[in-house]
Amino acid sequence: MASLADESAFATLGQDPAGFERWLVVKSFSLLAAICRTGILIVAFILLVLDPLIYGPRWWEADAQQLTVWRVCAAAYFLLFLLASGYGVSHPARSRILLAFFVAGAALFCWLGVLSWTRSGDLSTYAIFLLTMACVFSYPGHARSAIHIAATTVLAVCMAWFDGVADVDVGATGTNLVALTIASLLIDRHLMAMNRALYVEQRRSEYERERADRVLYSALPESIANELKNSPTVRAQRLPLKKIKTIGDAYMVVGKGALAPIAELALDMVQAVAIYSQRSGLALQTRSGIDVGPAVAGVIGRSCLHYDVWGDAVNTASRMESTGASTKVQVSEAVFQELRDRFIFEARGECLVKGKGPLHTYFLLGHQPR
Known part of the structure; x- marks a missing residue:
């Protein structure tokens, strides 16, 4: 009877959607502060060191003005969510903060993608953002996939709207953008499966510890x-x-x-x-x-x-x-x-x-x- 009960318990370890969702949010939320601190340092270094070296006194002229505004907004974005990471104590609060972080980040880096494309036809910074979000964070449900698709759609529409401003191959860039989004969705799906397997393994370890404790407490006072x-x-x-x-x-x-x-x-x-x-x-x-x-x-x-x-x-x-x-x-x-x-x-x-x-x-x- 004990072995049948154990097999039944093992079989149901992964059948806990609410528990997995809570675990996933806690795991991703624990990385938020570190990512925000890193983002602040990178943006501050670019804004205070690289830009003065590259543009000199022309840092507020039309050619660099939009990038400077974007970097100030990026610093504010990372600082805001760094502060917010200290207030997420409940599961609903953490879920809302993470979702806001994803949406605001997608909008911010979509803006940067438009700026980079109109200046040089380069979408590498947007690609780094998209893949970083896919590889570092996980979020239950399909919200992140919807955000990735929406950001790609907005960026593609902007590229079509500004077609002719930049002397680049819009068709090739658009193809790369779609391929990048598909790759991020596949990575997100793969990592979600890995996280589910990790969750089941952790639950199994906890169950084994509880079972060992039951054996100990049944054998001794x-x-x-x-x-x-x-x-x-x-x-x-x-x-x-x-x-x-x-x-x-x-x-x-x-x-x-x-x-x-x-x-x-x-x-x-x-x-x-x-x-x-x-x-x-x-x-x-x-x-x-x-x-x-x-x-x-x-x-x-x-x-x-x-x-x-x-x-x-x-x-x-x-x-x-x-x-x-x-x-x-x-x-x-x-x-x-x-x-x-x-x-x-x-x-x-x-x-x-x-x-x-x-x-x-x-x-x-x-x-x-x-």
Whole structure:
């Protein structure tokens, strides 16, 4: 029954449109201030440094006047939304601020596109804006697609209206503009799918943590579980490790590239339980097993996706745990050979391991003195 309930919960993780919308808005809103600060710095540098070097005292003449006005408006745009980013505390407020940011930005850079095209036939700045918006921000629904299409339509109409002012190929420029808009729409769609997958994965991780907590609280009194869970001795979050899953009361962790963090975590867990046992007078015990070697990781399943790790090292680590001793960390010969210069070990001798036969194993005791 528990496994059926878990499969049902996993299957419904992505079926939460309201939750995904809220998560997407929070994610995009968190980038707003950084983008605005960057925009202010760029516009200020152009306005205060580059323009005086290029135009000199002619910066307010007809040739440069419109660009100068645009840059002042751009600085005001970024400053306004930088200030607004500090006031978006509710989901509706953040949604409105982001939507206003997209609409005002499209109008502002559409204006710049017209200026650039009539002066030199160049739409590169508008292209940078469109692709930046598509790659950096995401927004639920079809509002952004509508904004991109509307901005392109307005810019195309302006180009047709001013046809003849600039000595450029309007047809080729218009084709590039349409292609650019289509590319931005495709990028937006692709990133939306990636964001949805990321949201589901984060929800899955949260569910796994909740399930692990339920196992912990069902096996131990709440006071004991809380102290063990929040013990500062265990540094799992500060080590370069990945928790894969919980199997009953077992906790499966893998590391990539370095074996020492796994040993550190195992010792931390033993110490955390020992400290609590001494403090509470309860005889709590743990048992751990470690092996090192190649493994394969990936996502399996059709209707219910599941991330897991397979390999001989995974199986051996499981056997090290199951054949170990209470309050001990049993490791394989390969682990001993790799960590013998950094940690203290005690030889256990030969241990009969299912599927392996007799293996030389060791107990991990602590760090080597410095």
